[in-house]
Amino acid sequence: MPALFEPLKIDDLQLENRIVIAPMCQYSATDGNATDWHAIHLGHLALSGAGLLIIEATAVTPDGRITPADLGLYSDANEAALARVLGAVRANAAMPIAMQLGHAGRKASSRAPWDGGQQIPSADPQGWTAVAPSPLAHIPGEEPPAALDAAGLARIRDGFVQAARRAARLGLDGLEIHAAHGYLLHQFLSPLSNQRDDAYGGSLDKRMRFPLEVFDAVRTEFPADRPVWVRLSASDWVDGGWDLDSSVAFTRALKARGCAAIHVSSGGVSPLQKIALGAGYQVPFAARIKAEVGLPTIAVGLITEPEQAETIIATGEADAVALARAMLYDPRWPWHAAAKLGAQVRAPKQYWRSQPREYKDLFEGASVGQR
Ligand SMILES: Cc1cc2nc3c(=O)[nH]c(=O)nc-3n(C[C@H](O)[C@H](O)[C@H](O)COP(=O)(O)O)c2cc1C
Numbered sequence: 001m002p003a004l005f006e007p008l009k010i011d012d013l014q015l016e017n018r019i020v021i022a023p024m025c026q027y028s029a030t031d032g033n034a035t036d037w038h039a040i041h042l043g044h045l046a047l048s049g050a051g052l053l054i055i056e057a058t059a060v061t062p063d064g065r066i067t068p069a070d071l072g073l074y075s076d077a078n079e080a081a082l083a084r085v086l087g088a089v090r091a092n093a094a095m096p097i098a099m100q101l102g103h104a105g106r107k108a109s110s111r112a113p114w115d116g117g118q119q120i121p122s123a124d125p126q127g128w129t130a131v132a133p134s135p136l137a138h139i140p141g142e143e144p145p146a147a148l149d150a151a152g153l154a155r156i157r158d159g160f161v162q163a164a165r166r167a168a169r170l171g172l173d174g175l176e177i178h179a180a181h182g183y184l185l186h187q188f189l190s191p192l193s194n195q196r197d198d199a200y201g202g203s204l205d206k207r208m209r210f211p212l213e214v215f216d217a218v219r220t221e222f223p224a225d226r227p228v229w230v231r232l233s234a235s236d237w238v239d240g241g242w243d244l245d246s247s248v249a250f251t252r253a254l255k256a257r258g259c260a261a262i263h264v265s266s267g268g269v270s271p272l273q274k275i276a277l278g279a280g281y282q283v284p285f286a287a288r289i290k291a292e293v294g295l296p297t298i299a300v301g302l303i304t305e306p307e308q309a310e311t312i313i314a315t316g317e318a319d320a321v322a323l324a325r326a327m328l329y330d331p332r333w334p335w336h337a338a339a340k341l342g343a344q345v346r347a348p349k350q351y352w353r354s355q356p357r358e359y360k361d362l363f364e365g366a367s368v369g370q371r
Contacts, residue, residue, distance in 0.1 A: 003314040004306070004321070005343035008051065010296050011227035011260040013096060013174050015051035015320070016346065018313050019334050022300055022324035023054040023100040023176065023231075025070065027112040032059060032072020033081035039088050045327060046093035049334035049345035051320070055099040057178050060159035064103030064184065067112050068126050073101070073163040082170055090171075094346065098174035100231065101163050101218070103156055105184030106132035106145035106193070119143060131156075133187050133194040133201060133210075139271050153200070153210060156184070160214050164221040164228075174260070175222055177215060180233040182268030185211040189232075189250065190242040190269045208250055212257065219258050227260030234285035235266045237273035244285055251293045261296040263322065264289055280308060287317040298322050306337035338362060 008015045028037040045053055059065040059072040072078045086097065104110075108130040109120045119142045120127030131152055132145035148156070160177075167175055179185035187193040188210045194201045200210050211230075219228045234247040251262045264286035267273050275281070279302050286299035299318035303309050309321045326333055338345035339359045347355075352366040 002310050002341040002343050004310045004341060005338060005345070006313075008296070008320055010174065010229065012225045013052075013227050013260075015096065017049075017051040017334070017343075018320040019050040019052075019309070019337065020298055020300075020320050020322040021045050021048070021050050021053045021327050022322040023056045023178075024324050024328070025056045025066065027067050027069040027114075029069050029071045029081075032062065032065065032070065032074060032078045034071060034078075034085045035081070038071070038082075039085045042085060042097075043089050043092065044331050046089050046095045046097070047348050047351075048095075048327065048331050049338065049347060050095065050323075050327070052174075053095050053097050054176055054322075055097065055172075057100045057102040057104075057183070058163070060101055060103055060163040061156060063108055063128055063131060064105075064156070064159065066104040066107060066183075067110050068120075069112060070104075073099075073166050074159060079166045079170065086170055086172075092348065096173040098176055098227075099167055099172050100176040100178050101160060101167070102178030103159070103184035104130070105182075105187045106130045106136070106138050107182055108145075132184065133196055136193060136195065138182065138193075147196075157210075157214055157217050161217050161221045164218045168221070168223050168226070172226075174227045174229070175218060176263060177211075177218060177228065177230045179211050180231045180263075180265045180268060182233070182270070185214060186233055186242070186269055189246070190236055192236060192238060192241045192270050204246055204249060208253060211250070212253055215254060215259065216257055229259055229261035229263060230254055231263035231265055233266045233268055234264050234282065234289065236269050237267050237275045238270045241270060244288060247285070248289055248292050251289050251295060255293055255295050259295065261298060261319075262289055262293070263298040263300065264318075265300050278302065279304070280312065283312055283317050290316070290318060296320070300324070306340045309337065310341055335362070 005017045122129040130145040137144040282301035290297035300322035347363040
């Protein structure tokens with residue numbers, strides 16, 4: 001059995017294999033409500049044979065949306081819309097489904113990437129004033145965010161708690177807290193975006209305080225038999241920014257609080273970042289965090305080839321690999337990986353007849369009869 005297709009347990013959550021579908025914003029919601037697009041998008045990914053599907057960054061408050069069309073879980077209508085989508089997906093696919101909960105902080109009030117991705121001014125009917133640890137714009141010249149006061153922090157912490165409660169009711173199998181890519185919790189961690197001089201800024205411990213409070217609050221709210229984990233950016237790729245040593249310390253603190261796994265990405269907090277892009281470029285970050293902290297570790301970033309993914313798992317650099325763009329480009333990537341590596345994968349019975357002649361045992365339990 002190839003290592004990529006060994007089962008994995010994240011706390012009590014059993015994955016059939018080590019392939020994770022990374023969270024991907026769709027900018028296709030209305031007032032935070034999932035639409036038919038989400039049923040189509042999540043539905044086809046849930047038939048892909050991966051071990052876990054993570055739903056896109058989902059805002060815990062309206063002002064935490066990156067764009068006005070982001071998915072949300074802050075209202076009864078949001079919950080009802082997701083219940084409809086999840087009902088359709090679950091009726092037809094057994095894949096476990098987790099959700100990424102997040103808040104965009106100062107990167108909120110933006111246009112969708114296909115509309116240019118720029119900041120929407122607060123005076124625009126579509127825009128709003130973003131909130132952040134400090135009143136520092138993401139890009140010089142942009143409208144700066146409002147710094148969060150104690151009431152603002154409590155409101156956002158409560159937004160995470162309420163969303164976790166809704167996620168529990170929706171039967172989601174796990175929660176990923178988004179502390180990566182320059183969004184709110186990452187903005188607290190990074191000294192580039194957090195210049196507070198109260199209990200939430202300054203030393204590493206103080207910068208970690210709000211993200212850890214949010215973790216604790218979500219962990220307490222979400223059912224104990226379902227995992228909660230965190231996605232972080234292991235480096236800002238800027239001198240003087242958040243770095244790998246800090247990421248190891250943060251992951252240790254999370255582990256002590258019952259975090260089930262760590263999902264290791266990078267970048268996003270500063271336009272000055274100089275990213276050394278290349279195949280599997282973030283895997284060394286995951287490998288060091290896994291080696292030093294020992295939490296189940298998910299690597300992500302330009303993992304595109306089955307053999308590459310197999311090596312990452314087989315050599316112990318990470319416990320699972322997450323794929324984003326490769327899964328959009330080829331939603332049957334796990335089938336093709338199983339075929340290439342000589343493993344079995346789950347496929348819907350409606351598609352069993354597509355099993356290629358040369359891979360007679362590819363689809364788990366497949367049998368086809370005819371009169
Ligand atoms: C369309 C798209 C939407 C994304 N949305 C999210 C998101 O909601 N949350 C997140 O943490 N990362 C998001 N990402 C980043 C991916 O999860 C992933 O970390 C990144 O694309 C690198 O992996 P890849 O090389 O396999 O694409 C998104 C990426 C893409 C391509």
